[in-house]
Amino acid sequence: MSPEVYMEEKKEKKGTSSTKAPAGATQYKQHLVKFQSLIALFMLCLVIGLLSDKFFTVANGWNVMRQISVNICISVGMTLVVLTAGIDLSVGSILALCGAITAGLLKFGLEIPALDMFIGFTVLGAILAGMLTGTALGAFNGWTITKFKVPPFVATLAMLTIARGLTMLWTEGFPISNLGETFSYLGTGWFLGIPLPVWISGIIVLAAVIVTKKTRLGRYIYAIGGNESAARLSGININRIKIIVYSIAGGLAAIGGLIVTSRLDSAQPNAGMSYELDAIAAVVIGGTSLSGGRGTIMGTVLGAIIIGVLNNGLVLLDVSPFWQQVVKGFVILLAVIIDKANSKGE
Amino acid sequence: MPILPGFLKLLSEIENRHFMLTELPASKKSCVLCLIKKPTYIVLVAENITKRFSGVVALDQVNMELHFGKVTAIIGENGAGKSTLMKILSGVYPDYEGRIVYKGNTVSFSNPREAQESGIAIIHQELNLIPYLSITENIFLGRELETAWGTLDAKAMRHQTEKLLRKLKLDVAPDTLVHELKVGQQQVVEIAKALLLDSEVIIMDEPTSAISESEVEVLFEIINDLRRENKAIVYISHKLDELFKIADRYIVLRDGKTIESGDMAGMTHDRIIQKMVGRGITLMRKTPCCKQKQEVLKVEDLCLKHPTRPQENLLKNVSFSLGRGEIVGIFGLMGAGRTELLETIFGLHGKQISGRMCVEQQEVHFKSPAYAIKSGIALVPEDRKKDGLVLGLDVKTNICLTTLESMEDMGMLNDSKECNLADKYIEELRIKTSSSAQAAKNLSGGNQQKIVIAKWLATKPKVLLLDEPTRGIDINAKNEIYKLIQALADAGLGIIVVSSELPEILALSDRILVMAEGCLTAELPVDEATEDSILKAAIPKTI
Known part of the structure; x- marks a missing residue:
């Protein structure tokens, strides 16, 4: 063995041992960061529990879970979008439109005067039509963003207005109510002792975790958000992935719309107003970077739970709803500041 | 005469202090003396500049001087360290070893703005103009003139811009938006920006890489004018023919080291190329592959x-x-x-x-x-x-x-x-x-x-x-x-x-x-x- 080769190998060993230490440190830090939101949630629950004896009751627990299930549906889609370094402002409006479409089809069916046709809808048919609408609008978002290079903020802002306008047109500005018992079971029913909306959001979360961790699509989402240029050079069809992601976001917003409509047994034309902001808040509190490529579904779920518990707690403590908004804003700020401080060392 | 010994003592003290502070070899001494002796034509001296990027040495003990009223060409292959050296001179990289003496004072710029304000301007290959602002607004960006009321003094700025543009023979209105200009004209706007600050040293990094031949002629005229006004100009280009046309002096860098510097007169193409590459090959050649190839x-x-x-x-x-x-x-x-x-x-x-x-x-x-x-x-x-x-x-x-x-x-x-x-x-x-x-x-x-x-x-x-x-x-x-x-x-x-x-x-x-x-x-x-x-x-x- 020549001395040169020997030297190289020696260096190699050195290099390995020296890279190990910072790796351990970052891993430790990552764990800390992961538990940070959990600790925050735990403390929050503790404080509210101490101040209000109604907080730690089974009924209130399900109540909170049911309330946040809609936000979880939307935020899961939002997480995927944000992971690609995008944003989707249109989910609130899509939620309203899809809820209204399902309600309208269920109640009145679809009349096509030009063809002299009437189509009646079963519950399942109406639900599918609603979800299809949401997915299609999401795909439209993705199409404008990739084909015409419209910045996601602008494209989805436009869709926010478009979908809201379509909702008003469809409902003529009036709520569509009394949708039948079968449909209202979706939002109010229980299955195996757990509210149905919680089941739905739980399944969505599970599916999203699998997609992000275990599938090609998930891997591509992280790669695109982390470095779009490197992803393109790796042969990934970026436009396709983005369209899929925005479609998923739209479809999940539609499911949120179904839950809301079913729970109220009524599709409100102004449902889902500013829901997109709650979803973005959950994503951000959950530690997903708005510049893409970094974040997890479970983080977002935690973020949504923190927001939900906070809302619930402030109501139980009889805090004015105006103050609730102020508090929520500061929580978002705090979360981002902590996140920045954590990632500074990297 | 009591004054003379006192003066000599002072001089040797200056020398000694430099010596003790920096602990550099004797060659340094002559450099300091040279500054004292000929302050008239040297505007800037860079001594033993070393710059490392995470362990990789980009510049290794580089020395250079710039003279008033001369165009100095920096010559070297890609990666020879030209840009790094210019970024140090213009304050982009504040951390380096070595010393820069500018107009007789040791300077260290912590950011580009400090360098600009003391009179060292750099015109980057990628121009730093804001496309949807006017020429005037670009030239005065960050140093706007204000009236007594605290509002922008548009009239005065416009007037000064007009004067600068006339001097640089750029025949466009000061209100023209920069993105409407040709690349060559945008370069002139950058030069105007440098002149507004009364820059003594103007560094041009590959100024002709993106402009047409006629625009190059215009640029050379401007450079000649600036030379007559006693500005020191640093000119970086890969196009050797250009250097023979415009440069008075040259400095060759190779692998982050100063190889040679001197007057452009008497240099030839071949000699410059030899200086640029002249190094032994340290790598082992592989045996060429067999000729019959699919x-x-x-x-x-x-x-x-x-x-x-x-x-x-x-x-x-x-x-x-x-x-x-x-x-x-x-x-x-x-x-x-x-x-x-x-x-x-x-x-x-x-x-x-x-x-x-x-x-x-x-x-x-x-x-x-x-x-x-x-x-x-x-x-x-x-x-x-x-x-x-x-x-x-x-x-x-x-x-x-x-x-x-x-x-x-x-x-x-x-x-x-x-x-x-x-x-x-x-x-x-x-x-x-x-x-x-x-x-x-x-x-x-x-x-x-x-x-x-x-x-x-x-x-x-x-x-x-x-x-x-x-x-x-x-x-x-x-x-x-x-x-x-x-x-x-x-x-x-x-x-x-x-x-x-x-x-x-x-x-x-x-x-x-x-x-x-x-x-x-x-x-x-x-x-x-x-x-x-x-x-x-x-x-x-x-x-």
């Missing part, structure tokens, strides 16, 4: 349109072929079209190209990189951080990114398959990482480059395109990558290496192609190629 890639009449100027071509009728197991080196100076050539072959410029391409005798048209990858072409890009890696993701994910389809079991990614692939390449390419779960950003440059190579080897390519494979990595890692490239060629891959380092090209290649301004200007078998012959073919003929 053609794996063939390119005929490849043209690439300029993305914004459709009448111009970035690549002009490029034709060549590549055999199995062959390493072809492509050399060219900045802007010669080397990177564009690789990108075009890799399918990144789908619509703007014309010409024919064959992979293993099959004609191919790549609409996107995905098609190129399917045909067995892989590109290791020039900027691995920007285009090669997803830095935030781990080593395993980066390696598997190109071949995820084969990692799937019933639609789910199989973690153990991924780990196996990653571990295989970590071992084969000797990637130094604590584990395959380590984030790519925590690895050194050489190991990051190996990850990029690994991710492409995973696609089992027939042709490997390497764009500056050893940029910014240390010498040991470089040698490892050279060995790797040769081993891959021995295993039957066709390899194209683009590099701006001549010794690298000479040591690695079986055949060398030289590019200049989008054309292939020479094709040399490695045993006939010399650094001189390559560089001669690489230097653009037009100015």
